[in-house]
Amino acid sequence: MKPFSIFNTLSRKVERFEPLKPPTVTLYSCGPTVYLPQHLGNMRAYLFVDTLKRALRFHGYDVRHVMNITDVGHMTSDEDAGEDKVEKTARAEGKSPREVADFYIAQFKRDCAALNIELPPDADSTDHVSPPQSVLCRATENIGAMIALIERIIAHGYAYVAASGVYFDVEKWRGAARVGRLSRQSLDEQHAGQRLEHSPDKKSPHDFALWVLNQPGHLMQWDSPWGRGYPGWHIECSAMSMKYLGETLDIHTGGLDHIPIHHENEIAQSESATGHPFARYFVHNAFLVGMEGAKISKSAGKFPLVADLVAQGVDPLAFRLFCFGAKYRSELVFSLDALRAAQTNLNYFSEFASNVPDEAVAGPDSEWTAGYLERFSAELADDLNTPRALAVALELVHEAYTRNDKSIWSALHKLDSVLGLKLDERRLAAHAQFPAEILELQKKRDQARAERDFNRADALRKELFSRGYEVKDIPGGSTIAPRRNP
RNA sequence: GGCGGCGUACCCAAGUGGCUAAGGGAGAGGUCUGCAAAACCUCCAUUCAGCGGUUCGAAUCCGCUCGCCGCCUCCA
Structure with missing residues (x-):
């Protein structure tokens, strides 16, 4: 089997992928902030992670996946001022922050289920996790881990306590020559000529909050060694990923927009606390863009949801296939035509699966399918080239039709473990007892x-x-x- | 101002130095068919935004021009 390779933002190269402790792969991905529904652009990101996870499994890895749910801490302006978005929605809807979060978490889970995105199981309340574990975890349930991490950072001298909060000392980190590894920008470049309001408490405008103090207007507050307050918005990812997966991750994923600030800061926090590398591979997905080529974003206001697909008569799984049509590192243009094309392809697979008889499922595959599995695998191994992998899958079915040979079920089913089109369900539905x-x-x-x-x-x-x-x-x-x- | 990316047929989109520029959709014609659906067959970019350069050879490398987008502030 061709070795798996993936583009690592740290090196800006496609690298051979080798986990620290094979066959285990520890994978952390930035999850949703739950104050609004997730739009299809967000869903593309989760679909990318899902595909990566399935592809790694296809290559024999045992993936331990952690995804966070941000139910606190993201501000409407910058990281240490403004209003918490969850709280803002809560006020607007007359609900508690917890109710708002629960509502959008439930919706997120439904949308993922519709797209056949496999989420890790909800975290239980266990505090110490020794073997890496797959969990879906909430920021508000891991405040203790965040506080403990901040204490470590302070103990190592990379953070300081001020009246308005605990801040990460970026200048000190810069002294360690470790700034800008991901973004390839120096600090001075980053904020050149920018309007950046900052707290007078900060030693440098680049410093960012680990813990915010003295914001009595906030609904969500916790006790800490520094006083009552709430966590800064980067710390949850560092704390939770380390808690569940260990101090060095194999893969950390997120959208391209996270490169310059969020992930840069995560690295700083984590590595200043532990003294060793935070993540070995950073993998970032590109955006789904609108028909005018513009980014679809939450703040922009208008964006399609999973529910809109259904309203257009498009099977949500066709959206999966649509996303497969472009590489994860390329912008993908959202268009109804392309979605319909994907629906047509979904029907093609579905129709074939429906007509596979039980005997063909039970029996062995024809030997000519072996080459398809190998090619499919090789395309995935090539930096997750889903468009080509999809082409291989279509060819497999096409050849089965032209040979009039239905003995390809095992191969097709294997491909579907990555494609995620639920072909087995479709086959069973077609064979069901009808009224x-x-x-x-x-x-x-x-x-x-x-x-x-x-x-x-x-x-x-x-x-x-x-x-x-x-x-x-x-x-x-x-x-x-x-x-x-x- | 700084950093990054994109421009491949009607649409979506692979391909980043060398076999005929993947694949899908749409479209056209055909087989099959009472009709429909499905499936199958054939056709559909001498050309990769434009210009110039490097090279035996470039969509792929370099330069310039035009157009578009993202990030630097919450954002997948």
Whole structure:
């Protein structure tokens, strides 16, 4: 099997991927901030992580995946002033921050399920985790880990306590020559000529808050060694990733926009505390962009959601396929035409799967499928080249059709472990026992056809369609299946 | 001002020095078919924003020009 390789933002190169302790891979990805629904641009990012995870498994790795849920700490202006977004929504909706977070977490989980994005299980309340563990964890439930991490940073001399909060000492970190590894920008470049309001407590405008103090207007506050307050917005990722996955991660993912600030700061915090590398591979996904080529963002106001796909008659899994059509590092242009193209491809796979008989599932595959598995695997190994991997999958089905050989189920099923199109479910649905009245209608229609009463036959087909079933004529009879497009 | 990226057919999109510029969708024609659906076959970029250069050879490297976008502030 071709060794897996992936683009590492740290080196700006496609690198051979080698985890610290194979076959285990520790993977941390920045998750949602839960004060608004996740739009399709966000979903592309989670889809990318899901695909990476599935591809790594395809290559035999045992992936331990942690995703955070930010239910506190993101400010509307900069990192140590302004209003907490969760709180802002809470006030607007007359709910508690916890209720707001719960509401959007539930929606996030539903949307992920619709796209067949596998989320890690919810974290239980365990404090110490020795073998790396897959969890979906909330910031507000890990305040203790954050405080402990901040204490370590202070103990190492990289943070200081001021009246308005605990700040990370960026100048000191710069002295250690460790600034700008990801963004390739020096501090002076970063803020050249910028309007940057900053607290007079800070030694340098580049310093960022680890813990915020004396903001009595905030609803969410916790006790800490420095007083009542709340965490800064970078610290949760450092604290939770280390808690569940250990102090050096194999892979850290996120959107491109996280490179210059969020991940740069995460590295600074984590490495100043532990003294060793935070993450070995940083992998960043590009954006889904609107038809005018502009980024779709939360603050921009308008953006499509998973629910909008359904409203357009597009299966959410077609959105998966649509995203497969471009590499994760390329901007992808959102268009209805391209989505429909993906829907057509989904139907192609689905139709084939529906017609695979039980014997072909139980029996061995034809030997000609082996090459497809190898090519598929190689394309994934090449920096997750999903467009080519998808092309291989389409070719496999195409060849099965032209050979009229349905003995490819094991191979197809294996590909679907990465594609995530739920082909097995589709096959089973097509083989399900249909209600007797439906079968009766089908029978009546077959009869009408046999008697060449085509008006009656067409009426019965319409009747079945309106009840959610599609009949197709085949030599000597017909087949029936649930309607594809809802 | 600084940093980064993009421009490949009607649409989405691979390909970053050398076999015929992947693949999908749309479109056209055909096979099959009572019709429909599905499937299959054929066609569909002498050309990669433009110009110039390097090279035996470039969509791929270099330079310039034009157009577009992201980040530097919460953002996938």
